[in-house]
Each structure stands twice: as structure tokens, then as C-alpha cells.
Amino acid sequence: AQSVAQPEDQVNVAEGNPLTVKCTYSVSGNPYLFWYVQYPNRGLQFLLKYITGDNLVKGSYGFEAEFNKSQTSFHLKKPSALVSDSALYFCAVRVPASGGSYIPTFGRGTSLIVHP
């Protein structure tokens, strides 16, 4: 069975400082990894994904993530945090299943709070 762990329920960072939101995964096979952001009372917005190739993936709003196969991690990063980045962040993993389908699994989410 596949799983995703976001070990921090909440991350606090000062505006202008770098931020990291952690994600580790456990799968059988090669994972496809995703990050989403959710603002209050809204659906999820796609930030970035890793499918194959370069381990460093760049996404929307200045976010990036690094795929580390040996550590089974896919941490989300941003060099300089903005107050407007404050939101709930979800990491997700997919592994293709038989019959051309897949089951996506999401982490529990990390609340990012950026202080002015």
C-alpha cells in the first residue's frame, strides 16, 4: 500500500525567509508526486509535479520541490516567503495500477503561516 506523510501539522516562517514544507512517501514502484495548495473554503490548486527527469521541479508562484529517491522525500520549498503564501499544503502520490488506473493518496496537510 502506498502512503504519504507530512510530518509537520504547521510550519511558521517570517516573511522574506525561505520556507520548507516536508513530505515523505512510501510506494511500491516509481512514484508520481504532486503538491497542491488549499485556501480557506476553496478547492485545491495544483502547484507542481514530479513525473520523471530532473529531480528539481519548479512550479507556480515561485515554489519548487526536490525529488529525493534515496530518502523517499519530496519537500516543497520557496526562497522567500510571502504573507499571501499562508494556506494549507498537501502532498500527494500516485502509482499506476493495473488496467490503466491509479489511486492517488494525499497527506494530511501542513498549515503554512507566514508572519509579516
Place this chain on the structure above:
Amino acid sequence: ETGVTQSPTHLIKTRGQQVTLRCSSQSGHNTVSWYQQALGQGPQFIFQYYREEENGRGNFPPRFSGLQFPNYSSELNVNALELDDSALYLCASSLDSGFVGTDTQYFGPGTRLTVL
């Protein structure tokens, strides 16, 4: 904002009733997925439809069922509602590229279901 819309926005039902939630996919998308997001949790995959056929299902009982129509809009039906069905129900559409699991999903704002 994505082009995915959901209706209704909010819904209150009583235990044992049945409910139908609706989703209109983003233009050009042929795949729709449904998720249940309980309070304080990450989304849980219910099922996915591709060209009107279910092609992936999470760990949800048969009383959760769905339909996808020729215009790629979709419905989620839940029978015999239970208190634990109270959650935000998210719909996500995507364009299947032929590479299973790599598609980017675009989420709607969700339907908040409360079961009393």
C-alpha cells in the same frame, strides 16, 4: 480560478437520505475524479471516470456511486447517508494524456455536505 464548477455549494441532509452532487469539468477534459475531504484531513480518493466508465476506485462502499455524461460532466451519488459522510466533496477534472497517473487535476471549489 479553474473552469471546474460544483453544485450545490452547501447541503444539509439527514441520516438515511440520499444525495446527488454535481460537477462540470473544465472544457476539453475527459477525466473526472471525486474526493472526500473530512475536516482536518487530506482528500480521500473515491473514484475516477474516464469517458463515462469508472476506471479507478478508492476504499469506499458501493453506496457511493457515480456517473459521467457524454459532455464529461459528472455526478456523485451517496445512498443511505451516515453521519461520517459529513465532509467537503471535491471534484477534479483532467485531460488523460495516455500516460497513466501523470495528468494534472484541476479542482472545483467543493460541496460541503452536512449529515444530521
